Amino acid sequence: MAKRGVSVVIPCLNEAGTIGQAVDEAFCGIEAAGLPGEVLVADNGSTDGSISIAQQQGARVVDVPERGYGAALHHGICSASFDYVVFADADMSYPFIEISSLIQPLLEGRSNFVLGSRLLGKMEKGAMPLLNRHLGTPVLSFFIRLLYGLELSDCNSGMRAFPRSIYPGLNLRCPGMEYASEMLIRIAQRKISYLEVPIGFRKDRRGHAPHMKRWRDGWRHLRFIIGNAPSLITILIPTLLSVLLLIFAASLSLTNYWAPGSHLRFHSAFIAIALAVPFALFASASLLLKGALHVSGLNESRLIAALVRVNDNAAPFYAAAGLFGCAFAEAIWLCIEWQRAGFGEFFQMGPLIRIMIYTFVASACFSVDLGLGIIRLTALSSKRLDPSQSQPFADGSGDEIPRKIAAG
Numbered sequence: 001m002a003k004r005g006v007s008v009v010i011p012c013l014n015e016a017g018t019i020g021q022a023v024d025e026a027f028c029g030i031e032a033a034g035l036p037g038e039v040l041v042a043d044n045g046s047t048d049g050s051i052s053i054a055q056q057q058g059a060r061v062v063d064v065p066e067r068g069y070g071a072a073l074h075h076g077i078c079s080a081s082f083d084y085v086v087f088a089d090a091d092m093s094y095p096f097i098e099i100s101s102l103i104q105p106l107l108e109g110r111s112n113f114v115l116g117s118r119l120l121g122k123m124e125k126g127a128m129p130l131l132n133r134h135l136g137t138p139v140l141s142f143f144i145r146l147l148y149g150l151e152l153s154d155c156n157s158g159m160r161a162f163p164r165s166i167y168p169g170l171n172l173r174c175p176g177m178e179y180a181s182e183m184l185i186r187i188a189q190r191k192i193s194y195l196e197v198p199i200g201f202r203k204d205r206r207g208h209a210p211h212m213k214r215w216r217d218g219w220r221h222l223r224f225i226i227g228n229a230p231s232l233i234t235i236l237i238p239t240l241l242s243v244l245l246l247i248f249a250a251s252l253s254l255t256n257y258w259a260p261g262s263h264l265r266f267h268s269a270f271i272a273i274a275l276a277v278p279f280a281l282f283a284s285a286s287l288l289l290k291g292a293l294h295v296s297g298l299n300e301s302r303l304i305a306a307l308v309r310v311n312d313n314a315a316p317f318y319a320a321a322g323l324f325g326c327a328f329a330e331a332i333w334l335c336i337e338w339q340r341a342g343f344g345e346f347f348q349m350g351p352l353i354r355i356m357i358y359t360f361v362a363s364a365c366f367s368v369d370l371g372l373g374i375i376r377l378t379a380l381s382s383k384r385l386d387p388s389q390s391q392p393f394a395d396g397s398g399d400e401i402p403r404k405i406a407a408g
Helices: 017-035 052-058 067-080 097-105 129-146 164-170 179-189 214-227 231-253 262-296 301-312 314-340 349-381
Strands: 003-012 035-045 060-063 082-087 113-117 160-163 193-197
Touching: 003 017, 003 060, 003 097, 003 129, 003 262, 017 035, 035 052, 035 179, 052 060, 052 214, 060 164, 060 214, 067 082, 067 164, 067 179, 082 097, 082 164, 082 193, 097 160, 097 193, 129 179, 129 214, 160 164, 164 179, 164 231, 164 314, 214 262, 231 301, 262 301, 262 349, 301 349
Parallel strands: 003 035, 003 082, 035 060, 113 193
Antiparallel strands: 082 160, 113 160
16 A cells, blocks of 8 residues: 655656756655655666666666656556655756645645646746747647647646556556657546646756657657547548538539539539548548557547447448449440540530549548458457467367267
């Protein structure tokens, strides 16, 4: 059973220049909070003497065999001895001295998860690149607010506090930078009470480049946020919009080409098809991303499970084949009509629009079928039969030749 107090977890990978100061300030923050505590340095394979420096300053070092920000924090949190956990980076940008402002709401029962918002607090000049401050962090925070309903301002903050007791229930799986977004998503999905407090933020005191890569890690965060979002928003609504646009285009294709105003209607049909494409692609990509997360165990999805069952019957494949057949029939009809016109000047925009719709929808169905097939095979590969566990017969006798029932 955890003891009442604070465990401060600091992930570390070659932070010899700042780890000693971070540990010292963390102990000062614990003392200022008026609680017993410890400082754990979750080391991710440092080779620059960070481990010995941290130990000299009184920290307990946790060896983390798996590389990654999330892996380091996970092992550190699981090794915590006290019932409240605070974590922050080792680069001295986060104010460990302000630990009490994160712990107090937990002690008072006002929240079960507290995030220190850099954007609400006092930020040292140059502490955060302008692009991160005004684009990256606000955009990612907006998507989490929109898709998960969690009212936050700084989703990328690396200083957070919570009771250790809630951590196992979050079931966090990401070993990399996505861990930060995954934690907030799970907090929202499990409806754990959430609170932000302003914190200061200083310039990075390290003498080397940060481990985070702005564009790569930003995209990984956004991809994870969208992949875990409700299927209604990322798959069903875009699919519905795409279908409605295609139905609208198909209805316009039935217009007589020579009727007054028909040019405008056909142009509208082409625009509708063009607008349907990005909605369909977004829905398909979201479907595959959610499927990958479902198979990996990062996100359970009833929609994916249902679609995989439908895919077992090859329904998307049959739909694609039927639509390609319709497109081929329309093309044959056009060729016949063109031959009747003596292969001269020939205007039939309606059938061309329908051929575009048929082939587009058929290609989408075929792609989804292949994607769901890959998801299904991936799921099956993780449940391969173990030959060593098989028994030739129900009675477990293991006889190599089946016993015969005597006649008569």
